[in-house]
Structures are given as C-alpha cells and as structure tokens.
Amino acid sequence: MNKTVNLPAVILQEGREKALNRRHPWLFSNAIDKVLNTPNRGDTVEVLSSKGQWLARAAYSPSSQIRARIWTLDEAEAIDLDFFVRKLTRAWQLRQSLFSHTDTDGLRVVAAESDDLPGVTIDKYQDLLVVQLLSAGADAKRPLIVKALQQVFPEHSIYERSDVDVRKKEGLKPVTGWLHLPRECAEVLIKEHGMRLVVDVIQGHKTGFYLDQRASRAAVRRFAKDAEVLNCFSYTGTFAVAALAGGARHVTNVDMSELALATASRNAELNQLDLSQITNTKADVFKLLRQYQEQGKQFDLIILDPPKFAENKSQLNSACRGYKDINRVAMQLVKPGGLLFTFSCSGLMEEALFQKVVADAALDANRDCLFLERLQQDSDHPVASFFPEGYYLKGLICKIY
CATH class of the missing domain: 2.30.130.10 (PUA domain)
Structure with missing residues (x-):
C-alpha cells in the first residue's frame, strides 16, 4: 500500500x-x-x-x-500558497494575451475547473475582484486563495459572492462580503468595445455582470442597424446599448427587475444614447410575448437570453419544452427577413440538442429559419479539453422568414 x-x-x-x-x-x-x-x-x-x-x-x-x-495529478505538488499563485498567474497571463486593457477591463480571470481550480470563479472589474467559492475545497482554501490574489493583483479590492444555490449540494451556507480593501461603493464602471457599463457586485446577478456574453453583444451590434429590437430578459440592458451603438432605431428592454431596468437607463445615459429610443418594460417575458402575439406586434430583431432552464438531468426534458415554446412564440414576432438571437446557458443542453429544439420551434411556428452563426461564451471563459462541462453558453443567430 x-x-x-x-x-x-x-x-x-x-x-x-x-x-x-x-x-x-x-x-x-x-x-x-x-x-x-x-x-x-x-x-x-x-x-x-x-x-x-x-x-x-x-x-x-x-x-x-x-x-x-x-x-x-502531480504527487510532488503541494496545495499551498505557491500552488494558487501559479494557477492564478497562468490564468491571468492567458486573459492578458486575449484582451487589451484599453479596450476591455471586465474579464473572467478564473473559470473554475477549466483553469485547474475546481469550484473557484473569479471576475475582474477594473481593480475590483469578485470571488465565488462554490465547492467545499475552494471554501476551505479561502485564506490561501485570498493571499494568492493579493500577490498576483496587488492593490485590488476583493469581494466574495459565494451566494449561489449550488453550495447547498456541498453542505455550505451562502457567504458574501469584503475580503480585502473594502469599499463604500460596490459599483464599478467597466469598458467593453467602446461601451461604458455599470456593474454592481453586491446586488447584481452572479458576480454582478454577464461577461460571458461580450462576443454576443458585439454580434448584436453588427446586425442591429435600423432595427426595431426586442431585448428579452434584458437585465441591465447591455444588449440594448450594443444594439443602439450599432444603429438600431429603437430597443424595448423587458425584465422583471426594476433595479435592473433602472441600471439599463443609466447604461444608456453613460453611453450618451437617446433615451427616447429605449422603452423599459417591467414584465414577465413569457406572458408579454404572448400579449405581443395577440396584438400582432413584430420586431426586426429579437434577443432571447433566458436564465438557466435545467439545473440537473431530470429537468432536461422540461427545459427542452420551455426553450421550444419561447422560441416558437418569438419567431412569430420576428418580421419576415428579421433576426432572432437565441441562447441557452444550461450546461446540460448540448449544442446539437439546442439547435434541434430551435429547429422544432421553427416548424411549430410555421416559419423558415436559417442558422447564420453560432455564438458561445467569450474566450475568457475557456473550456478545458478534459472538462467538456465547461462549455455551457450556446447561441444561434437565426434568419427568420
């Protein structure tokens, strides 16, 4: 032995x-x-x-x-401070090679298992780091992880947002709070491809922002010229800012959160956009889409970026039904020749299955659908070859006739 x-x-x-x-x-x-x-x-x-x-x-x-x-997998490697400094340094060097700080200063620094740090997620918003420790091991190593972050990112504030339900599976309670250099204000402004965007690391979703949709926002900007846009599950309206920056005529943001919609207006103002070109609607997206359908309302471009529909395998079939239903109704609201940007952030929803669900939705909607492009999480959310579960965000740009 x-x-x-x-x-x-x-x-x-x-x-x-x-x-x-x-x-x-x-x-x-x-x-x-x-x-x-x-x-x-x-x-x-x-x-x-x-x-x-x-x-x-x-x-x-x-x-x-x-x-x-x-x-x-190296018997000579101890799980000590040097271990975490090495892992963080390698992860940060990768992100620095992918993005210019002058263009983008909101980045995912550590993507858990894909960066060899299971259960550890770290996002960087300018000089503020937000840490999620979602596994028992990551939680136990909190002191070492914080010390390592102080070495790799000196003079950065560190805030913890370990308030995700998945911690319950690890027998852990939610943990939030400042870990280093606390601030009175938890908001920070980040740059992204010429846009200025507000991030609230305490009250915002996840770590405060959806960095994974950066490339998708750039794609919306490319396709939005002269479009009447419906931005569903709009959160803080970043797709709206991208669309208007790309020349959209008008954007309707739909979300259930008043705070998120208020932030959407702030994001528009920050980017010196015409607020008359934005309508913020507090509503249940599923109900509102059906209401629009009854009214015969149509849009040139619809963005569907719903929350995760499947947390485990037993929920996958119902998730497929949910995605199919919402995409069917959305397609019926797209003007012939218009576009649907549709996403799934459910890791269990494989790319081929998601495409099949959207194709089935097109059949039920009696619309022709052409898949123009596939979208996924941006490159600061890499997927390790040995951990395919790291590929979770799938998107399709659909031409609807």
Whole structure:
C-alpha cells in the first residue's frame, strides 16, 4: 500500500480510475470504495487506485455527489500558497494575451475547473475582484486563495459572492462580503468595445455582470442597424446599448427587475444614447410575448437570453419544452427577413440538442429559419479539453422568414 495512506485518502473502486486517466477533475461517490482517516469537509485527500497506487490530490466533499475534486495529478505538488499563485498567474497571463486593457477591463480571470481550480470563479472589474467559492475545497482554501490574489493583483479590492444555490449540494451556507480593501461603493464602471457599463457586485446577478456574453453583444451590434429590437430578459440592458451603438432605431428592454431596468437607463445615459429610443418594460417575458402575439406586434430583431432552464438531468426534458415554446412564440414576432438571437446557458443542453429544439420551434411556428452563426461564451471563459462541462453558453443567430 502506498505511503500516503497515513494521510486522509480515498480509495477508488476497481477500474474506476479511467476518468482520472483522462484528467477529468471530478470523482463521484459511486467511484469510491473506501475513505481512510476521516477527512473533514474541504480537506485535501490523496486519491489511490484499488491497488494502492497514488493517482491524484483532491478536495473532499462528504455531502456532494461529486465526492472529490482534483487539485493536482502531480504527487510532488503541494496545495499551498505557491500552488494558487501559479494557477492564478497562468490564468491571468492567458486573459492578458486575449484582451487589451484599453479596450476591455471586465474579464473572467478564473473559470473554475477549466483553469485547474475546481469550484473557484473569479471576475475582474477594473481593480475590483469578485470571488465565488462554490465547492467545499475552494471554501476551505479561502485564506490561501485570498493571499494568492493579493500577490498576483496587488492593490485590488476583493469581494466574495459565494451566494449561489449550488453550495447547498456541498453542505455550505451562502457567504458574501469584503475580503480585502473594502469599499463604500460596490459599483464599478467597466469598458467593453467602446461601451461604458455599470456593474454592481453586491446586488447584481452572479458576480454582478454577464461577461460571458461580450462576443454576443458585439454580434448584436453588427446586425442591429435600423432595427426595431426586442431585448428579452434584458437585465441591465447591455444588449440594448450594443444594439443602439450599432444603429438600431429603437430597443424595448423587458425584465422583471426594476433595479435592473433602472441600471439599463443609466447604461444608456453613460453611453450618451437617446433615451427616447429605449422603452423599459417591467414584465414577465413569457406572458408579454404572448400579449405581443395577440396584438400582432413584430420586431426586426429579437434577443432571447433566458436564465438557466435545467439545473440537473431530470429537468432536461422540461427545459427542452420551455426553450421550444419561447422560441416558437418569438419567431412569430420576428418580421419576415428579421433576426432572432437565441441562447441557452444550461450546461446540460448540448449544442446539437439546442439547435434541434430551435429547429422544432421553427416548424411549430410555421416559419423558415436559417442558422447564420453560432455564438458561445467569450474566450475568457475557456473550456478545458478534459472538462467538456465547461462549455455551457450556446447561441444561434437565426434568419427568420
């Protein structure tokens, strides 16, 4: 038996090391045969094969179906401050190579498993970092992660937004608050392709903003000239700013949040746009689309960017029905020759399945649909080859006749 059995360890069932050999970072509970020396939640454990061979070092989570998340496949690599500094430095160097700071200063710095930091998400808004620690291991390593961030990003404020429901699966409670250099104001202005946009890291969705849609906003800007635009699930109206910057005649933002719609107006003002070209409507998108359908209202360009419809596999079929229904109604509201930008942020919704759902919606709507372009999360949200689950945002630009 390997010497590491004196430390907390998990021993895999026979033949269950195949996923690890493919470098997949998750070990599910049914892959584990024994747990040695009773690790606590978030403890670092050694992962051994059924024959006692050392395989990996991982974070242990007794409450989750994902019982262990891999930190390293290198037996010589300790999970210490240097480890996190190395991972953060590599991740930040990648983003610096992809984006110019003078053009874009809101970036995802760490995309969890895809950056070899399971359960860790870090977004950078100018000189403010927002951290989400969503797994037991990430939560346990909070002090080291914060110290590493202070080294890699000196003089940056750090705010934690670990208030996502997925933490419940790890047996963790929500955590929010300042971790370093607190500020009186939690708002920051970021630059994105010539636009100025407001981010509220305390009250905003996720870490305050949807950085993953940056490339999609640029695509809307390309197609929006002279268009009457309907921006569904508009949040803070960033698609509207992009559309108007691209020459749209008018944009209707639809969202249930008064705060988000108020921020949409602020974003328009920040970019010196004509507020008479924007209508902010507080409404349920599903009900409003049907109301527009009854009224015979139509638009040149519709953006559908709904929240996640499927949290787990058991919800996938109902999610498909939901996506099909909302896309069907939206297509009926697009003027012949107009465009539909439609998205799914449900990771379980594979690209081919999403395209099939949209195609079925076109059949039910009795409209011809041409897929012009595919859209996805921007390049600061990379997808590791060994972690296909990191590819979650799918989008289609559809020409509707």
